[in-house]
Amino acid sequence: MHTLAWKAMVMAAALLQLCSSRELESNLSLQDKITKLPGQPQVSFQQFSGYITVDDRKQRALFYYFAEAELDPYTKPLVLWLNGGPGCSSVGVGAFSENGPFRPSGQVLVRNEFSWNKEANMLYLETPAGVGFSYATDSSYYDGVDDKMTARDNLVFLLRWFTKFPQYKDRDLYITGESYAGHYVPQLAELMVLFNKKKNVFNLKGIALGNPVLEFSTDFNSRAEFFWSHGLISDSTYRIFTYACNYSRYVSEYYRGSLSPVCARVMGQVTRETSRFVDKYDVTLDVCISSVLSQSKVLSPQQVPEHIDVCVEDETVNYLNRKDVQDAMHARLTGVPKWSVCSSVLEYELLNLEIPTISVVGSLVRSGIPVLVYSGDQDSVIPLTGSRTLVQRLAKELKLKTTVPYRVWFEDKQVGGWTQVYGDILTFATIRGASHEAPFSQPERSLVLFRAFLQGRPLPETF
Numbered sequence: 269m270h271t272l273a274w275k276a277m278v279m280a281a282a283l284l285q286l287c288s289s290r291e292l293e294s295n296l297s298l299q300d301k302i303t304k305l306p307g308q309p310q311v312s313f314q315q316f317s318g319y320i321t322v323d324d325r326k327q328r329a330l331f332y333y334f335a336e337a338e339l340d341p342y343t344k345p346l347v348l349w350l351n352g353g354p355g356c357s358s359v360g361v362g363a364f365s366e367n368g369p370f371r372p373s374g375q376v377l378v379r380n381e382f383s384w385n386k387e388a389n390m391l392y393l394e395t396p397a398g399v400g401f402s403y404a405t406d407s408s409y410y411d412g413v414d415d416k417m418t419a420r421d422n423l424v425f426l427l428r429w430f431t432k433f434p435q436y437k438d439r440d441l442y443i444t445g446e447s448y449a450g451h452y453v454p455q456l457a458e459l460m461v462l463f464n465k466k467k468n469v470f471n472l473k474g475i476a477l478g479n480p481v482l483e484f485s486t487d488f489n490s491r492a493e494f495f496w497s498h499g500l501i502s503d504s505t506y507r508i509f510t511y512a513c514n515y516s517r518y519v520s521e522y523y524r525g526s527l528s529p530v531c532a533r534v535m536g537q538v539t540r541e542t543s544r545f546v547d548k549y550d551v552t553l554d555v556c557i558s559s560v561l562s563q564s565k566v567l568s569p570q571q572v573p574e575h576i577d578v579c580v581e582d583e584t585v586n587y588l589n590r591k592d593v594q595d596a597m598h599a600r601l602t603g604v605p606k607w608s609v610c611s612s613v614l615e616y617e618l619l620n621l622e623i624p625t626i627s628v629v630g631s632l633v634r635s636g637i638p639v640l641v642y643s644g645d646q647d648s649v650i651p652l653t654g655s656r657t658l659v660q661r662l663a664k665e666l667k668l669k670t671t672v673p674y675r676v677w678f679e680d681k682q683v684g685g686w687t688q689v690y691g692d693i694l695t696f697a698t699i700r701g702a703s704h705e706a707p708f709s710q711p712e713r714s715l716v717l718f719r720a721f722l723q724g725r726p727l728p729e730t731f
């Protein structure tokens with residue numbers, strides 16, 4: 269009796285202490301919680317956004333937007349999404365134009381039925397500092413930001429983000445992204461693997477790369493054939509774009525400020541034939557006329573197909589520049605007059621383009637991390653043919669046997685693209701009819717691909 273009472277008292281005290289420490293321990297994520305985005309329809313999932321300081325002098329902070337999974341966020345994985353550029357915004361492009369839960373339309377937000385937060389908790393990061401709402405208070409930081417600095421900041425971001433969201437620390441983690449994120453993602457994953465050797469923090473389960481820059485010359489020189497085979501350039505232009513000056517040489521000269529007359533002439537001809545009224549990121553999609561030449565919208569109002577809003581980027585720019593939206597997202601403009609899709613202040617070290625990251629991908633595969641490389645097949649900027657060659661070459665180098673031979677995959681009853689898997693760990697897939705920004709132009713097919721990736725399963729073979 270005596271001991272029982274004593275036990276009860278101890279228990280009550282322990283409980284009390286537990287409760288009060290719970291209350292005292294401030295829930296850090298709460299201050300970043302979004303009550304409601306202006307114009308947003310009612311949803312059941314939680315959203316957060318705000319800043320994480322990434323340097324010790326508190327001069328650099330990265331902005332994120334986090335949309336929890338629509339259902340069962342506690343059991344679903346955590347997925348980081350990064351856009352490329354370098355210097356373009358994952359919030360503006362990724363979240364609000366591609367695979368996030370909403371897309372801006374006039375004054376309101378409409379639901380994206382194929383949002384990736386159907387499958388995962390989606391974290392969008394504006395990186396490096398100088399992109400979107402992310403900033404450095406000392407603007408000299410922006411001169412010559414490179415891949416190494418970006419990867420380091422991204423790593424620190426995640427470590428500190430986990431102190432705000434401790435419930436996600438042990439969750440399965442995937443890193444995804446597109447374009448120049450073919451540098452960001454493998455480089456960040458590599459740092460995580462290294463970090464884990466000292467202290468096992470990151471539960472990294474896989475990476476996915478969409479139309480990624482992985483190896484400068486293979487990726488860039490596949491453009492000529494893509495243009496030619498899609499009828500964007502003539503036979504004779506294809507010849508000089510291959511033999512007189514190829515694209516990797518042009519870019520390499522251009523960024524070194526030493527453009528040769530022959531390359532200038534070749535590119536002049538290529539540009540004339542391909543025309544600026546064709547979107548290089550999707551050679552079949554109508555261009556968003558307003559962003560090229562705003563008067564033309566009045567002249568050809570029927571040019572925009574109804575099912576896809578090709579001007580969604582303009583809508584995003586308007587939306588994210590609204591004061592009420594910035595307030596709701598806990599965002600502020602630091603050192604820039606407005607939010608823009610791609611940074612106007614960042615002077616990224618562009619020669620980093622030439623650093624091959626396919627070898628980094630190889631070392632990740634070697635350490636057991638599944639990799640998916642996928643290509644929107646209408647993109648001429650990083651064409652599928654270059655990516656496919658690189659993946660195939662890597663598989664050979666790693667002596668990975670084909671475990672799923674090149675075949676079609678299905679979304680609903682249609683072919684969603686083609687896929688091949690090597691050693692059950694390295695996957696290549698195309699998304700049929702998709703642009704450089706695949707989830708923007710083929711949201712349904714992209715979601716099927718994303719689901720298969722998270723489940724670690726080959727893409728659907730039948731319907």
Ligand SMILES: *[C@@H]1O[C@H](CO)[C@@H](O)[C@H](O)[C@H]1NC(C)=O
Nearest residue numbers: 295296297298301314434435
């Ligand atoms: C902190 O608050 C968020 C938002 O309401 C909630 O989802 C999360 O579970 C809370 N975490 C803890 C540890 O209470």
Ligand SMILES: *[C@@H]1O[C@H](CO)[C@@H](O)[C@H](O)[C@H]1NC(C)=O
Nearest residue numbers: 485489510513514515516517
């Ligand atoms: C591209 O041009 C450079 C310089 O002329 C050359 O070294 C390289 O082999 C070319 N690449 C391809 C794929 O033709």
